[in-house]
Amino acid sequence: MSEGHIIKVGMADLNVVKAPDILTTLGLGSCVGIALYDSIVKVGGLAHIMLPDSTQIKNNSNPAKFADTAIVKLIEDMVNLGAKSSRLVAKIAGGAHMFEFKNMDDMMRIGTRNIAAVTQILEELSIPIIASDTGSNYGRTIELHTSTGVLLVRTIGHGIKEI
Amino acid sequence: MGEKYYQDITEEEIDMLKEAGNIASGNAMTSLGKLIGCTLDMSVANVRIEKIQELTDILGDAESFIAGMLINVYGDLNAMLLLALEAESAIKVVNLMLGKDVSHVEEFDEIDLSVLCETGNILAGSYLSALNTFTGLELDVSIPQISIDMAGAILSYPAIEFARNDNTMLFIETMFKDTNQVLNGTYILILDNDSYNKVIDSLGKWL
Numbered sequence: 001m002s003e004g005h006i007i008k009v010g011m012a013d014l015n016v017v018k019a020p021d022i023l024t025t026l027g028l029g030s031c032v033g034i035a036l037y038d039s040i041v042k043v044g045g046l047a048h049i050m051l052p053d054s055t056q057i058k059n060n061s062n063p064a065k066f067a068d069t070a071i072v073k074l075i076e077d078m079v080n081l082g083a084k085s086s087r088l089v090a091k092i093a094g095g096a097h098m099f100e101f102k103n104m105d106d107m108m109r110i111g112t113r114n115i116a117a118v119t120q121i122l123e124e125l126s127i128p129i130i131a132s133d134t135g136s137n138y139g140r141t142i143e144l145h146t147s148t149g150v151l152l153v154r155t156i157g158h159g160i161k162e163i
Numbered sequence: 164m165g166e167k168y169y170q171d172i173t174e175e176e177i178d179m180l181k182e183a184g185n186i187a188s189g190n191a192m193t194s195l196g197k198l199i200g201c202t203l204d205m206s207v208a209n210v211r212i213e214k215i216q217e218l219t220d221i222l223g224d225a226e227s228f229i230a231g232m233l234i235n236v237y238g239d240l241n242a243m244l245l246l247a248l249e250a251e252s253a254i255k256v257v258n259l260m261l262g263k264d265v266s267h268v269e270e271f272d273e274i275d276l277s278v279l280c281e282t283g284n285i286l287a288g289s290y291l292s293a294l295n296t297f298t299g300l301e302l303d304v305s306i307p308q309i310s311i312d313m314a315g316a317i318l319s320y321p322a323i324e325f326a327r328n329d330n331t332m333l334f335i336e337t338m339f340k341d342t343n344q345v346l347n348g349t350y351i352l353i354l355d356n357d358s359y360n361k362v363i364d365s366l367g368k369w370l
Contacts, residue, residue, distance in 0.1 A: 027315020139316020
């Protein structure tokens with residue numbers, strides 16, 4: 001089996017590919033990486049969202065920035081590549097608290113709020129979250145391997161795992 | 164004066180912010196040099212407006228291992244100051260200041276981390292007092308917080324705060340190293356749009 005291309009997904013960005021390509025996002029902090037996968041056609045999608053809710057922000061022109069709009073766009077793009085939304089499964093990572101400022105409840109919880117929003121939206125869309133590596137206080141780099149559906153999570157000082 | 168959007172920044176304003184950045188970070192670097200007993204070389208300040216998608220890479224690679232000391236700036240401005248040291252440089256700072264012989268970041272104890280935070284605090288004090296001198300803006304700071312991790316993960320925090328309403332972030336950046344090439348870092352002041360207007364207005368009065 002040939003090694004696929006590695007395609008980078010930046011902050012507030014998303015992309016979809018077919019096997020054997022690999023999607024990666026580097027240095028996830030409080031943002032959440034959402035990996036969706038259809039194992040039958042081996043189509044994968046990865047979004048790197050920053051904020052939970054596009055309706056709370058005036059300038060919401062970039063769908064990849066928000067949990068609600070990014071997931072919808074990701075599914076659309078995957079369906080265009082041959083995936084079926086009823087077959088999709090999700091793996092999520094990120095949502096860490098990188099800094100623990102006192103008296104800043106809202107910001108302190110942004111990682112948690114991002115995870116909560118992603119979880120809720122996926123549930124509403126009946127996409128099961130089959131694995132996750134979220135929270136805590138460290139950064140993560142993730143890779144979605146579309147040949148296998150494996151999500152590789154790399155950290156500094158907190159190990160490497162496949163979920 | 165009406166609110167201006169920083170995307171429409173003029174060459175003249177860039178020069179004003181650069182000059183402010185040069186003076187303020189010069190003051191901060193003098194403090195850092197005294198703290199660690201080194202002479203520091205500082206780059207000319209850079210005024211950058213970067214797209215969110217590029218933000219995780221502004222300190223080099225998104226996966227670079229760095230120590231980030233972050234301070235919220237309140238009062239007349241809504242800003243953040245980020246002192247970013249390569250992990251190796253953070254170890255150097257701790258060893259120089261405490262006379263220790265730490266060789267890995269994992270060996271840092273609470274005191275080492277609080278010394279790094281305090282370094283961030285002292286630099287912020289120097290930076291902002293210079294900024295106050297020639298803008299007259301009254302500025303207050305939070306307790307500094309530290310994270311030693313991937314640059315991208317550290318930058319996600321200011322990015323979420325400052326690129327919340329825009330798809331870009333405005334910051335004034337200075338890079339520095341010591342003359343023996345063992346210390347490498349970047350100092351960044353991030354401004355929101357209101358703060359950009361206030362700084363430009365107050366600099367305009369001053370010049």
